[in-house]
Amino acid sequence: MAITTVPETPRKPGRPPSPYSARPQRTSLGRKVRDNLTGHAFLIGAVLCFVVFSWYPMVRGIVMSFQRTRRGETTWVGWDNYSRIIADPSFWTAWQNTFYFTVLALVLGYVVPFFVAVLLNEFRHAKGYLRILVYLPVMLPPASALYLFKFYAYDPSEAGLFNAILKALHLPTSQWMQSPEMTMPAMVIASTWMNMGGAVLIYLASLQGIPGELYEAAELDGAGIWKRIRHVTIPQTRLILALLAMIQIVATMQLFIEPLILANGAGAEDSATTVAYLIYQHGFFQNDLNGAAALGVIMLVVLAGFSAVYLRLSAKQD
Numbered sequence: 001m002a003i004t005t006v007p008e009t010p011r012k013p014g015r016p017p018s019p020y021s022a023r024p025q026r027t028s029l030g031r032k033v034r035d036n037l038t039g040h041a042f043l044i045g046a047v048l049c050f051v052v053f054s055w056y057p058m059v060r061g062i063v064m065s066f067q068r069t070r071r072g073e074t075t076w077v078g079w080d081n082y083s084r085i086i087a088d089p090s091f092w093t094a095w096q097n098t099f100y101f102t103v104l105a106l107v108l109g110y111v112v113p114f115f116v117a118v119l120l121n122e123f124r125h126a127k128g129y130l131r132i133l134v135y136l137p138v139m140l141p142p143a144s145a146l147y148l149f150k151f152y153a154y155d156p157s158e159a160g161l162f163n164a165i166l167k168a169l170h171l172p173t174s175q176w177m178q179s180p181e182m183t184m185p186a187m188v189i190a191s192t193w194m195n196m197g198g199a200v201l202i203y204l205a206s207l208q209g210i211p212g213e214l215y216e217a218a219e220l221d222g223a224g225i226w227k228r229i230r231h232v233t234i235p236q237t238r239l240i241l242a243l244l245a246m247i248q249i250v251a252t253m254q255l256f257i258e259p260l261i262l263a264n265g266a267g268a269e270d271s272a273t274t275v276a277y278l279i280y281q282h283g284f285f286q287n288d289l290n291g292a293a294a295l296g297v298i299m300l301v302v303l304a305g306f307s308a309v310y311l312r313l314s315a316k317q318d
Contacts, residue, residue, distance in 0.1 A: 082294050187262055
């Protein structure tokens with residue numbers, strides 16, 4: 001019997017080698033160089049922004065504070081601008097008003113956002129809507145919010161919102177921004193309402209990071225809400241509280257837009273004159289850029305000294 005053989009199926013020709021397979025693979029050194037170049041490119045851009053918009057104006061202001069420019073001629077006068085600024089009675093009034101506002105802002109604008117955050121953290125429902133409601137004033141332009149307070153809330157007549165509330169409660173009404181005694185408290189109320197939304201959200205994020213076991217242990221020991229806040233909440237959020245305290249002090253000492261809009265600048269009997277507004281007055285109304293620069297350097301030194309003391313105390317506590 002004849003044996004038949006099945007012819008072999010011809011093999012398909014293999015795929016031609018890819019031209020990219022011959023490309024040498026990148027070495028780890030080349031990859032590191034490329035990554036470093038990318039990182040340094042972003043870093044150089046950030047540094048240039050700081051140099052152009054922060055460091056150069058700061059250095060330029062320090063140099064101008066030791067100079068005097070008259071009719072296009074600049075001369076070196078040393079400490080004359082500083083002695084002239086310090087001898088001005090408005091200088092001490094501005095610092096007194098600035099410190100007064102800072103203290104009031106710490107009492108009201110620093111404490112209120114923390115307790116609002118604690119209250120919102122206790123809610124079980126509608127947390128998102130309440131957060132939006134609290135943060136809504138931050139999204140308003142500051143000038144619009146301040147004009148709202150000036151012409152609607154702080155209207156000295158009985159048509160004003162706050163005076164209408166006081167009248168409904170059978171309490172004496174106030175002149176608000178027309179009264180030297182109420183100027184600073186009124187600005188603190190407006191500033192707190194505008195800016196507390198951001199602080200509330202930061203506090204809420206910090207509160208949600210506290211372990212629930214700590215509150216459960218406190219409840220088992222019979223601690224009420226105030227003891228839980230004192231012995232659990234505040235110690236667990238100590239770093240955030242300290243950081244926001246420093247940020248608020250630095251921000252409130254640069255108070256400017258509130259007196260400019262609410263009190264038309266100086267306010268009744270210079271009750272709203274602050275250091276930042278005095279700098280604006282020297283630079284744009286009196287055409288005294290050198291005096292404004294000297295006053296700005298003084299504020300810089302005060303804020304830098306405060307920041308250094310804060311960092312020193314924080315390092316000791318840690």
